Amino acid sequence: MKAFLLCFAIFFTALADTITAPANLTSLNIGVLIFNKTENLDSIGPTSYLELVKGVANVSVTFEIVGLKVGRIQASNLQPLYVTTSFKKAKTKWDIFLIPGGPGTDDVIADTALMKYVSKAVKESTFVISVCTGADVLASTGALDGRNATTNKIKFKRIAAKHPAVHWVRQARWVIDGKYWTSSGVSAGQDLGHAFVSTIFGDKVGKRISEILEHKAISDPSNDPFEYLIDA
Numbered sequence: 001m002k003a004f005l006l007c008f009a010i011f012f013t014a015l016a017d018t019i020t021a022p023a024n025l026t027s028l029n030i031g032v033l034i035f036n037k038t039e040n041l042d043s044i045g046p047t048s049y050l051e052l053v054k055g056v057a058n059v060s061v062t063f064e065i066v067g068l069k070v071g072r073i074q075a076s077n078l079q080p081l082y083v084t085t086s087f088k089k090a091k092t093k094w095d096i097f098l099i100p101g102g103p104g105t106d107d108v109i110a111d112t113a114l115m116k117y118v119s120k121a122v123k124e125s126t127f128v129i130s131v132c133t134g135a136d137v138l139a140s141t142g143a144l145d146g147r148n149a150t151t152n153k154i155k156f157k158r159i160a161a162k163h164p165a166v167h168w169v170r171q172a173r174w175v176i177d178g179k180y181w182t183s184s185g186v187s188a189g190q191d192l193g194h195a196f197v198s199t200i201f202g203d204k205v206g207k208r209i210s211e212i213l214e215h216k217a218i219s220d221p222s223n224d225p226f227e228y229l230i231d232a
Helices: 002-016 040-050 053-057 105-110 112-124 134-140 156-162 188-201 203-213 227-231
Strands: 027-033 060-067 071-074 080-083 096-099 127-130 174-177 180-183
Touching (some): 027 040, 040 203, 053 203, 060 080, 096 112, 105 134, 112 134, 127 188, 134 156, 134 180, 156 227, 174 188
Parallel strands (some): 027 060, 027 096, 096 127, 127 180
Antiparallel strands (some): 174 180
16 A cells, blocks of 8 residues: 555656646647447557646646447457547547547448548547557548558558558658658557657657656657568
């Protein structure tokens, strides 16, 4: 118990030492799309950085978990997730709209009504992040046509073949093209999260959050240790 309280105290001491955020960024309203058979880490990776911006940079951060309907869904592993807002009632203009991947992305793409919502949210949001095979969903809106992007390396060839108008980058942990941020597979989303907060709020914020998380982030987007999986 003492060890837990010590860890708790260290965590909030780190949060108390805030860093000034850019003057025009005082809040972040984040929409996270989830669906049956989503991969938990795809959304948890980047949001672990985004949620700590609140304490480290004194920025208000709110999340809405958007899905088919309010209630429990089953992720691709054994852990259930909970949708807080049905896409039918969800807003479409977010500061950040996050699209994770997972085995359920094919079902998302096949759902015409849901994809209509996704397309509108992608168009209207300030930033759009996709992680892993979430890039397949994002590319299916047409938003990535003519742009650079990356995705899960095991599924890379399949997704690239589906969306030939996208400039798919093989050797990339993550790719930035305008407001679109796309990452490689699963855990790469956490490296993207580090890069995002470092870019938007400054390197000191990114460094502080990585210390709180005890996460040694890959800071070079071309450092992709799993590129070989494309041809494996």
